[in-house]
Amino acid sequence: MGRFQKPAEGTWTEHYPELGTGPISFADSISPEFYQLEREAIFKRAWLYAGRMEQLPRNGTYFTKILPGLRTSIVVTRDLDGRVRAFHNVCRHRGNKLLWEGTPKGESCGKARQFVCKYHGWRYGLDGACTYVHQANEFFDLQQDALGLAPIHFDTWAGFIFVNLAEQPPQSLRDYLGPMVGALDGYPFDRMTERYSFRAENDSNWKVFIDAFQEYYHVPPLHTHQLGPTPEAQNPEYEFEAAHYQIDGPHRMVSTSGTYKQAWPAEHLYPAEALTRSGNTGPWDAPDFGADLPGVNPSGISRWGIDNFQVFPNLEILIYERNWFVTYRYWPTSHNTHVFEGDLHFVPATKASERLAREYAALTFKEYGLQDAGTLDGTQMGLEQQAFDEFPLNDQEVLVRHFHKTVGDWVEAYARQQGGESKR
Amino acid sequence: MTEALLPDEFADLEPWAPTWCLATEPERWELRLQSSMEDLQAFYDAVFPRAEAAIAWCDRYPLDDMPRDAERLLQLLHSLLMVSYAVEVWKQPEVINGGSARIDRIGEPRP
Numbered sequence: 001m002g003r004f005q006k007p008a009e010g011t012w013t014e015h016y017p018e019l020g021t022g023p024i025s026f027a028d029s030i031s032p033e034f035y036q037l038e039r040e041a042i043f044k045r046a047w048l049y050a051g052r053m054e055q056l057p058r059n060g061t062y063f064t065k066i067l068p069g070l071r072t073s074i075v076v077t078r079d080l081d082g083r084v085r086a087f088h089n090v091c092r093h094r095g096n097k098l099l100w101e102g103t104p105k106g107e108s109c110g111k112a113r114q115f116v117c118k119y120h121g122w123r124y125g126l127d128g129a130c131t132y133v134h135q136a137n138e139f140f141d142l143q144q145d146a147l148g149l150a151p152i153h154f155d156t157w158a159g160f161i162f163v164n165l166a167e168q169p170p171q172s173l174r175d176y177l178g179p180m181v182g183a184l185d186g187y188p189f190d191r192m193t194e195r196y197s198f199r200a201e202n203d204s205n206w207k208v209f210i211d212a213f214q215e216y217y218h219v220p221p222l223h224t225h226q227l228g229p230t231p232e233a234q235n236p237e238y239e240f241e242a243a244h245y246q247i248d249g250p251h252r253m254v255s256t257s258g259t260y261k262q263a264w265p266a267e268h269l270y271p272a273e274a275l276t277r278s279g280n281t282g283p284w285d286a287p288d289f290g291a292d293l294p295g296v297n298p299s300g301i302s303r304w305g306i307d308n309f310q311v312f313p314n315l316e317i318l319i320y321e322r323n324w325f326v327t328y329r330y331w332p333t334s335h336n337t338h339v340f341e342g343d344l345h346f347v348p349a350t351k352a353s354e355r356l357a358r359e360y361a362a363l364t365f366k367e368y369g370l371q372d373a374g375t376l377d378g379t380q381m382g383l384e385q386q387a388f389d390e391f392p393l394n395d396q397e398v399l400v401r402h403f404h405k406t407v408g409d410w411v412e413a414y415a416r417q418q419g420g421e422s423k424r
Numbered sequence: 425m426t427e428a429l430l431p432d433e434f435a436d437l438e439p440w441a442p443t444w445c446l447a448t449e450p451e452r453w454e455l456r457l458q459s460s461m462e463d464l465q466a467f468y469d470a471v472f473p474r475a476e477a478a479i480a481w482c483d484r485y486p487l488d489d490m491p492r493d494a495e496r497l498l499q500l501l502h503s504l505l506m507v508s509y510a511v512e513v514w515k516q517p518e519v520i521n522g523g524s525a526r527i528d529r530i531g532e533p534r535p
Contacts, residue, residue, distance in 0.1 A: 270512045
């Protein structure tokens with residue numbers, strides 16, 4: 001008997017009948033041809049999270065962002081008049097990458113009055129206009145005012161900056177995000193300006209890692225140590241159940257109930273948890289955001305812990321009851337490799353004890369995240385072995401089911417539109 | 425006698441300071457993985473009992489204006505937390521079942 005009320009149909013999966021309940025194929029995760037289709041059908045058409053508005057704190061600031069696997073680097077600027085813009089990070093003259101630090105694979109950010117190409121010294125304003133051509137009189141019929149940086153489609157929502165690589169995005173960002181994700185508008189994301197950033201190159205298809213972070217069925221067996229040092233806590237057969245699942249278009253979310261470790265007796269805590277008053281669910285002493293937080297805990301569960309919003313295709317926003325949030329991004333770089341980016345966002349610490357509480361939460365993310373990432377190459381190897389054609393998914397894995405169906409639907413729609421046959 | 429790295433009140437932790445006062449997570453992570461459990465346990469046993477007092481000491485200063493010795497003490501506390509996972513949770517320097525995975529911290533606030 002479950003601990004949480006399921007929908008009238010009896011299960012979360014059957015509440016969304018288009019998903020079916022049968023075993024599913026992961027052929028979409030082992031095919032080089034399917035990877036190429038995904039790039040065109042999904043990553044060159046969907047809205048992609050590129051950064052936060054807090055990365056542009058003043059007029060005349062900018063940041064670059066490489067979109068791994070998409071052969072694209074963008075520069076997002078807040079120009080001297082305060083307008084936010086996004087461009088391809090490429091010089092109009094001979095195509096040299098315009099802004100980088102260290103090597104052309106490095107990102108750049110900061111304050112600037114203009115951008116100067118390192119190659120031939122062409123200059124651009126933060127509004128993208130070309131302001132200087134070295135030895136302009138040597139060129140032929142050069143029209144400098146037509147030589148600006150190439151703009152890229154972008155839009156912002158709740159302080160999140162998204163870009164779209166389509167020639168013409170089929171939907172506005174707000175229409176794309178839909179009512180479930182859109183309801184988070186007004187959540188105080190902008191107060192959490194202190195970031196801990198992580199990056200990993202993993203030997204698996206991008207979807208394999210997303211799958212690991214959109215179900216909690218794996219938590220008791222894989223993260224046996226997470227609940228605490230005692231034998232009662234470390235029970236790999238503990239039956240984890242999420243409180244609420246919800247699907248809206250290509251996006252999906254799951255809410256879990258909280259562990260509220262701040263109320264636990266000391267013998268059930270790791271000493272460093274008690275010392276820092278922090279851990280898996282963040283610093284226990286949370287900033288006060290008031291009671292009415294838009295969009296979070298949409299089903300109103302009483303001991304709410306985490307909301308996990310999976311924004312299609314590759315953004316995950318985790319919102320914690322202790323008032324901090326995390327973003328994950330997964331960028332496919334081949335059919336069996338991807339780049340993972342994780343950012344933990346906190347209200348800035350003002351003293352050492354607060355800094356250490358955030359540090360311990362950031363450590364905890366990495367320690368257990370390594371267990372998740374540690375499964376990836378093994379899963380990829382297992383899938384590529386093709387010992388099985390289909391795999392059973394349970395009701396706690398309903399979001400995995402929805403995700404692969406959505407990916408397949410987008411690829412099929414694209415293939416239909418191209419008039420060709422999908423090679424799925 | 426070389427100059428002390430830590431505040432006088434924490435002179436007992438001075439032997440650990442040259443090794444473990446590290447400013448960034450990548451440095452602390454690499455040192456943990458290169459250390460033996462004996463070394464990690466000895467560091468943990470020496471520093472953990474003093475941690476509460478050390479945190480209170482550091483809390484007397486704003487984070488953006490700490491004296492150098494207090495900043496080093498805060499670095500030592502960061503290392504204690506790094507080591508605590510090996511000592512308290514995994515009982516080994518590496519994460520259990522981490523396989524071949526690697527996750528790099530590429531940005532963090534200072535100090």
